[in-house]
Amino acid sequence: MAKKFKRSYKFAIKTSAYITVFVSLLVGAFLLFLGNLQWLPMLVFVITTYTFSFFIIQQRVEYFIYRRIKKIYDNVSLLDSTTLRPSQVTTDMATLTREVEKFAENKKLEIEALKIRETYRKEFMGNVSHELKTPLFTVQGYILTLLDGAMKDKSVRKKYLNRASKGVERLIYIVKDLDMITKLETGDLHLQMEDFNIVDLIQSTFDLLEMKAAKKNITLTFDTDYPEPVYVSADRERIQQVLTNLVVNSIKYGKKDGTTEISIENLIKNKVIVRITDNGEGIEKQNIPRLFERFYRVDKSGSRKEGGSGLGLSIVKHIIEAHEEKIYVESVFGVGSEFSFTLEKSKELP
Known part of the structure; x- marks a missing residue:
């Protein structure tokens, strides 16, 4: 920040001129009174007086301002005073004003x-x-x-x-x-990265939650048949946890006789995106940005009819981010929700 200060000479120029004019007139009048006024020595005197005044005033003003600004740096913690050098601080107060305003805005x-x-x-x-x-x-x-x-x-x-x-x-x-x-x-929980078929993992998640879904007559299904395996590189156990939490949520808040559908799509050359879509209650728009907060409840009544720790979506978000991937949510209240996350494709088939 200090590097933005620029040197200004206006004050020293004007003040030196005033001093030189005053002193020259005083000395000239005195010499004239004595009858010893000579124009060449007088001109040299004027130039010398102006030059000396200019440098002394400029240096003293800069030193004065430097000390005052350094005190601000030290006492107010505006900046790190070790980065401040006398040569960078001048009579240009406009720059300092801008920096202080910027500091105040940041604070x-x-x-x-x-x-x-x-x-x-x-x-x-x-x-x-x-x-x-x-x-x-x-x-x-x-x-x-x-x-x-x-x-x-x-x-x-x-x-x-x-x-x-x-x-x-x-x-x-x-x-x-x-x-x-x-x-x-x-970062204490280390991921065990491996290559595996995400289609098989989703199917095993369906098998695990089949009875839970059957209680509400909710169908767990793929969007289409996947005759070929889709290999990804990730922590298999953690991704199963992600799938389980998302599917359990879709069952919890899904409508009776509803559907939870999972699709796998190519996103870019080395990425796939997994989508979990349901036709359940949906989520109101104002609640979506806070869905992944710990214990955040869309239902403010405080009831936990469906059980759970209230940490499922927060865990999902942290696991996906630990893989350096992204998770997304789209929802229309009364229509349904879609959670999706990206995974990296396997570089080599296992």
Whole structure:
């Protein structure tokens, strides 16, 4: 930033001229009074006085401004004062004004960003609290009931212990998902890259979730037959997790007797895009940008009729980004949603 300052001589030129005129008139009048005024020595005196005044004033003003600006650098942390050199700071205050205005604008943007982050942090903490306290209170309630005497009844004891166990399982599920996201963000969870047929992986995901889909009579299908394998290079286990989370979501929020369809398309020479499309509830436009936030709920009622940790889409996003790929979402409320992500094709067939 300091390199943008330019040297200005206007102040020194004008001030030197004023001083020279005043001193010359004073000396000239004195010599004239003594009767010893000579024009050639007087001209030399004028030039010498002007030149000396100019350099002294220019240097002193620059030094003065340098010290003041350096103090701003040090005290206000406007800039790194180690990058500031006296030769770069001059009487050109317009440049400094522009830089200060630019600094103020940048700080304003930073403050606005911090406010957005603070709002997100508060929402996140509230969501974490909600997700954890529900199973905790459930477990606590059943255990306290048993301690109050219900454990004497064998049938009640078994039922309550099973329900408490489910609450503990939900807590473990949430903690494991949070741990996975943290590892993905910090790079501690290393991907095991391999070449595999994405068509087979999708089919195995369908087989795994067939019974879950059958409860709502939702059909899991490809958009077309894929007689030839489509080989991609990725972490097979993590991509299966991505597919599972996306298909489970489509079943959760899909309409009864609906359809979840997956297609695989060539995107560019070395990429494919996998699309998961459903004809379910759809997502309102204002909720789409925040879908991948941890614990973000489209349903603000706070209910979790469908279960889950609330971290599925966040995990999906982190896994895809860990592969240095992109994930997209398109949705029309009341019509359906489409989630899609890219993968790199295998360079060599396995």
